[in-house]
Amino acid sequence: MTPTGPRSPGPCPAADEPADGAVDPALSDDAVSRACLTVVAGAGDPVMGALLDLHGASAVWGGLRGGGVLPAPAGVRARAHGERWERWCRRASGLDPDQVLSAAADIGSRLVVPGDPEWPGQLDGLAERRPYALWVRGAHDLRNACLRSVAMVGSRAASAYGLHVAGDLAWALAARSWTCVSGGAYGIDSAAHRGALAGRAPTVAVLACGLDLCYPRGNESLFADIAARGTLVSEHPPGTAPTRHGFLVRNRIIAALTPGTVVVEAGLRSGALNTARHALDLCRVLMAVPGPVTSALSAGCHRLLREWRAACVTDATDVAEQVGHIGDDLRPGGGTALARDALDDLARKVLDSVPARTGAGTATIASAAGLGLDLTLGRLGLLAAGGFIERCASGWRVRPGTADSDGSSVLP
Amino acid sequence: MTPTGPRSPGPCPAADEPADGAVDPALSDDAVSRACLTVVAGAGDPVMGALLDLHGASAVWGGLRGGGVLPAPAGVRARAHGERWERWCRRASGLDPDQVLSAAADIGSRLVVPGDPEWPGQLDGLAERRPYALWVRGAHDLRNACLRSVAMVGSRAASAYGLHVAGDLAWALAARSWTCVSGGAYGIDSAAHRGALAGRAPTVAVLACGLDLCYPRGNESLFADIAARGTLVSEHPPGTAPTRHGFLVRNRIIAALTPGTVVVEAGLRSGALNTARHALDLCRVLMAVPGPVTSALSAGCHRLLREWRAACVTDATDVAEQVGHIGDDLRPGGGTALARDALDDLARKVLDSVPARTGAGTATIASAAGLGLDLTLGRLGLLAAGGFIERCASGWRVRPGTADSDGSSVLP
Numbered sequence: 001m002t003p004t005g006p007r008s009p010g011p012c013p014a015a016d017e018p019a020d021g022a023v024d025p026a027l028s029d030d031a032v033s034r035a036c037l038t039v040v041a042g043a044g045d046p047v048m049g050a051l052l053d054l055h056g057a058s059a060v061w062g063g064l065r066g067g068g069v070l071p072a073p074a075g076v077r078a079r080a081h082g083e084r085w086e087r088w089c090r091r092a093s094g095l096d097p098d099q100v101l102s103a104a105a106d107i108g109s110r111l112v113v114p115g116d117p118e119w120p121g122q123l124d125g126l127a128e129r130r131p132y133a134l135w136v137r138g139a140h141d142l143r144n145a146c147l148r149s150v151a152m153v154g155s156r157a158a159s160a161y162g163l164h165v166a167g168d169l170a171w172a173l174a175a176r177s178w179t180c181v182s183g184g185a186y187g188i189d190s191a192a193h194r195g196a197l198a199g200r201a202p203t204v205a206v207l208a209c210g211l212d213l214c215y216p217r218g219n220e221s222l223f224a225d226i227a228a229r230g231t232l233v234s235e236h237p238p239g240t241a242p243t244r245h246g247f248l249v250r251n252r253i254i255a256a257l258t259p260g261t262v263v264v265e266a267g268l269r270s271g272a273l274n275t276a277r278h279a280l281d282l283c284r285v286l287m288a289v290p291g292p293v294t295s296a297l298s299a300g301c302h303r304l305l306r307e308w309r310a311a312c313v314t315d316a317t318d319v320a321e322q323v324g325h326i327g328d329d330l331r332p333g334g335g336t337a338l339a340r341d342a343l344d345d346l347a348r349k350v351l352d353s354v355p356a357r358t359g360a361g362t363a364t365i366a367s368a369a370g371l372g373l374d375l376t377l378g379r380l381g382l383l384a385a386g387g388f389i390e391r392c393a394s395g396w397r398v399r400p401g402t403a404d405s406d407g408s409s410v411l412p
Numbered sequence: 413m414t415p416t417g418p419r420s421p422g423p424c425p426a427a428d429e430p431a432d433g434a435v436d437p438a439l440s441d442d443a444v445s446r447a448c449l450t451v452v453a454g455a456g457d458p459v460m461g462a463l464l465d466l467h468g469a470s471a472v473w474g475g476l477r478g479g480g481v482l483p484a485p486a487g488v489r490a491r492a493h494g495e496r497w498e499r500w501c502r503r504a505s506g507l508d509p510d511q512v513l514s515a516a517a518d519i520g521s522r523l524v525v526p527g528d529p530e531w532p533g534q535l536d537g538l539a540e541r542r543p544y545a546l547w548v549r550g551a552h553d554l555r556n557a558c559l560r561s562v563a564m565v566g567s568r569a570a571s572a573y574g575l576h577v578a579g580d581l582a583w584a585l586a587a588r589s590w591t592c593v594s595g596g597a598y599g600i601d602s603a604a605h606r607g608a609l610a611g612r613a614p615t616v617a618v619l620a621c622g623l624d625l626c627y628p629r630g631n632e633s634l635f636a637d638i639a640a641r642g643t644l645v646s647e648h649p650p651g652t653a654p655t656r657h658g659f660l661v662r663n664r665i666i667a668a669l670t671p672g673t674v675v676v677e678a679g680l681r682s683g684a685l686n687t688a689r690h691a692l693d694l695c696r697v698l699m700a701v702p703g704p705v706t707s708a709l710s711a712g713c714h715r716l717l718r719e720w721r722a723a724c725v726t727d728a729t730d731v732a733e734q735v736g737h738i739g740d741d742l743r744p745g746g747g748t749a750l751a752r753d754a755l756d757d758l759a760r761k762v763l764d765s766v767p768a769r770t771g772a773g774t775a776t777i778a779s780a781a782g783l784g785l786d787l788t789l790g791r792l793g794l795l796a797a798g799g800f801i802e803r804c805a806s807g808w809r810v811r812p813g814t815a816d817s818d819g820s821s822v823l824p
Contacts, residue, residue, distance in 0.1 A: 291705070
């Protein structure tokens with residue numbers, strides 16, 4: 001179970017971003033274990049999520065390979081746990097981790113796991129349904145691309161109106177440096193990605209199949225464009241075919257990656273309403289674009305406006321107003337988006353451990369705060385989104401102009 | 413100042429409605445005074461409204477004719493009061509009440525004043541901006557027509573989409589026995605009336621000019637249709653030309669006559685947003701029909717959805733859901749729409765004075781409750797809308813099946 005598979009192409013080509021992954025080209029035990037778990041366990045299984053929280057990925061994978069049953073997490077019935085464990089063991093027994101990782105490397109995809117600098121901390125909102133790991137393909141750093149992002153979803157069988165609005169909205173958001181996160185389907189998803197790419201934004205497509213597969217086939221050239229100028233993401237290992245269930249669990253990732261979801265055009269039975277439900281459950285901003293009441297393809301959006309209290313958005317200005325506060329405050333010179341008082345104890349502990357000028361790596365900060373890597377990473381993401389800290393060559397540092405973390409940052 | 417002018421054509425042709433007006437064909441002093449005040453004072457002047465509340469119409473009119481200044485109401489600055497009083501006196505001096513009333517009678521219009529059975533009690537929500545009186549023309553009783561009504565407003569320069577939706581919505585509401593209240597303009601107003609008339613609902617047009625004038629001229633045949641099968645209403649006496657200010661103050665009546673206002677299609681500068689503001693100020697339900705975000709003609713509706721928390725409505729079912737509770741409960745056999753505990757002391761006093769089976773006239777009830785006619789009428793309107801009482805041949809009675817007013821109504 002030696003770590004294999006170089007990360008290719010590097011996580012982020014931006015010169016001022018520390019390519020943490022490049023320092024350590026080998027994957028950790030934890031990462032390899034998580035890669036294998038994406039193969040043996042169904043995506044987003046909350047029992048697996050709870051086991052990972054409780055025992056850690058290496059222990060879970062080791063248990064599955066060794067055949068020993070790990071104790072069930074609190075609240076999980078013994079039978080549900082037992083049945084799953086048996087199934088996972090069966091699948092794990094024949095699995096070659098090297099093969100999994102090399103298959104991913106062969107298609108130019110990399111593995112991103114909780115604790116990695118590229119891991120989007122906002123996925124922690126999914127709790128025990130957080131992906132075990134993400135397979136990522138593309139030139140852009142996933143975490144950076146999603147810091148200032150909006151999910152745009154809608155019907156596959158969109159109208160000319162819906163396609164026009166999706167493309168236009170993504171393009172105008174790109175002009176304001178907002179990235180689009182969507183699926184890979186025909187219709188609204190594709191129109192949004194095309195609009196974002198036209199606006200030179202690193203658009204993010206979250207797929208419900210392995211990154212070696214192209215579904216739907218007709219989007220092959222779009223996916224190639226996204227891989228070249230944006231990011232393709234999946235929680236499924238290469239070779240996984242899309243399923244109806246896969247699309248539904250995938251939607252939670254689209255909602256969780258962003259501070260808000262816009263439903264551009266959707267009928268009453270559209271899967272986009274499932275993404276909208278995830279956004280609400282995650283306390284993210286839910287937005288809907290209205291359309292003609294004579295169009296059944298907008299009936300889902302109107303239901304969101306009427307019954308789900310979605311915000312009515314008609315252009316990029318409206319969308320930015322709904323989700324823009326934190327993003328705007330991330331710009332240099334802005335204040336913090338959150339009051340320091342609003343931080344929980346752990347976040348304050350992490351913030352106190354971030355140096356003001358020199359910067360420090362995640363491991364150093366975690367050790368100074370006396371917290372685990374995973375926990376520290378999540379809080380660092382929160383603090384960055386809140387405008388308290390920023391990335392620098394050596395890791396993380398307190399943002400200049402941010403008061404009262406240790407005082408030194410506001411002194412000459 | 414003898415009462416003149418027969419009411420023509422009678423207030424309400426419905427057989428089971430008491431034609432209270434017919435019992436007393438002569439107009440009261442109060443009514444004649446109010447008729448004259450619609451000529452001398454600008455519509456909806458809050459100083460006049462406060463004077464009427466304080467002194468009564470006969471005293472105000474007598475004062476203006478006699479040249480004596482009545483004391484200013486509390487909160488009205490002496491100068492504002494003095495200037496107005498002088499202007500009103502000037503106009504009153506040359507006015508012949510007989511001429512005012514006969515001019516109205518000549519065009520087949522009747523006068524409706526607070527206290528009349530046809531007076532819509534919900535106008536009391538306008539407080540000191542309540543119309544002094546209404547000039548009404550048409551076969552239908554105004555109060556009855558508005559009991560189950562929705563205001564539908566929008567742009568004059570509507571799109572084909574807006575016209576289609578307005579007509580369709582009014583028609584579908586008519587099928588559910590909901591009346592439409594609107595203005596008399598081209599565009600959404602006209603489309604709504606036409607849809608309501610096609611659905612055989614007694615549509616109500618509130619005009620900003622005298623009922624002898626037709627503005628806009630092209631709506632002459634529509635107004636004739638409304639007079640024949642619905643109701644034309646104005647707070648202006650015959651001969652009053654429409655003004656921009658007149659349209660704005662008229663909008664408050666459209667909003668106040670109904671439990672809710674639907675803005676069907678409106679640009680950002682549409683006068684329909686003024687009606688929407690009145691609806692909000694009056695705590696009525698505000699609804700907006702969405703449209704394509706690519707249409708500037710729907711931008712006002714989208715602003716109402718986004719910033720004014722208007723309910724998003726797409727068809728008659730949506731509208732009925734928003735305003736339907738009280739209306740539905742008015743149907744025979746329904747319970748009361750309000751809990752008895754929700755009534756204020758005066759309303760409870762009036763309810764206790766309404767007999768259970770035989771019924772009594774407004775004056776009898778007012779005297780039994782020890783309250784003024786006007787106050788009693790307002791509370792009777794509330795009690796009727798709440799499902800506690802109903803009209804009968806001899807006036808008002810407690811609705812059968814309504815518990816605990818005096819018990820007798822629920823006993824065999």
